[in-house]
Amino acid sequence: MQTDLSLEYAHPDELPPGHANEVRTPATLVEHFLREYSEPGDRVIDPFAGYGTTLTVADRLDREPYGIEYDADRVEYIEGQLETAEAVRHGDVLELEASWIPACDCCFTSPPFMWKDDERNPFENYGGESTYEAYLADIETAFTRLESVLHPDSAVIIDVANMKHEGEVVVTWDDDGDNDRDGNFGYGYDHSYCLVFRNRAE
Numbered sequence: 509m510q511t512d513l514s515l516e517y518a519h520p521d522e523l524p525p526g527h528a529n530e531v532r533t534p535a536t537l538v539e540h541f542l543r544e545y546s547e548p549g550d551r552v553i554d555p556f557a558g559y560g561t562t563l564t565v566a567d568r569l570d571r572e573p574y575g576i577e578y579d580a581d582r583v584e585y586i587e588g589q590l591e592t593a594e595a596v597r598h599g600d601v602l603e604l605e606a607s608w609i610p611a612c613d614c615c616f617t618s619p620p621f622m623w624k625d626d627e628r629n630p631f632e633n634y635g636g637e638s639t640y641e642a643y644l645a646d647i648e649t650a651f652t653r654l655e656s657v658l659h660p661d662s663a664v665i666i667d668v669a670n671m672k673h674e675g676e677v678v679v680t681w682d683d684d685g686d687n688d689r690d691g692n693f694g695y696g697y698d699h700s701y702c703l704v705f706r707n708r709a710e
């Protein structure tokens with residue numbers, strides 16, 4: 509497995525007015541993983557479907573798309589993008605049941621993120637209140653429920669933003685062509701994290 513990717517940050521479609529600056533997963537990223545971890549005809553699920561990037565890429569690659577999305581406007585947007593309206597369900601992944609969706613072969617998803625000191629609830633689109641501990645518990649519930657709609661051995665790819673705080677630097681290496689993509693010392697050595705600490709003031 510390649511441990512670093514350099515992809516174009518682009519979306520094939522424009523979002524409607526009022527949504528233009530919302531966060532979406534680039535289609536290039538979804539396509540890379542669906543090509544690697546699923547086959548034509550497979551069922552692909554995104555339990556945090558958003559504006560449907562996973563579903564539309566899956567559809568284009570001849571996979572059968574399924575999604576769950578909390579936000580009604582986003583569900584409506586996805587329905588306009590796909591011919592199979594039943595592909596997306598308006599609902600809360602924390603209540604996901606096996607009867608909602610046929611068993612799937614692959615999952616690509618990008619969950620809602622939370623800063624550790626945020627007090628809003630990402631699982632209610634930052635509407636209600638939450639804590640970081642409750643958020644982690646909700647993440648666990650969501651992925652436990654997801655398991656009920658996945659075939660054993662399905663690949664689950666989770667795109668997780670690295671919510672960097674001050675003091676963390678990610679280093680990637682320019683490749684001069686001699687270096688294989690696993691890095692000089694093997695798998696995982698193609699990038700580094702530098703953590704910057706400061707001695708406590710007296």
Ligand SMILES: C[S@@+](CC[C@H](N)C(=O)[O-])C[C@H]1O[C@@H](n2cnc3c(N)ncnc32)[C@H](O)[C@@H]1O
Nearest residue numbers: 532533556558559560561577578600601620631
């Ligand atoms: C990071 S976005 C996903 C973006 C998506 N990959 C795309 O390209 O549009 C996370 C999505 O999870 C949805 N979400 C938040 N809480 C949810 C819940 N409880 N159940 C289902 N979806 C939820 C949000 O509305 C948001 O659209």
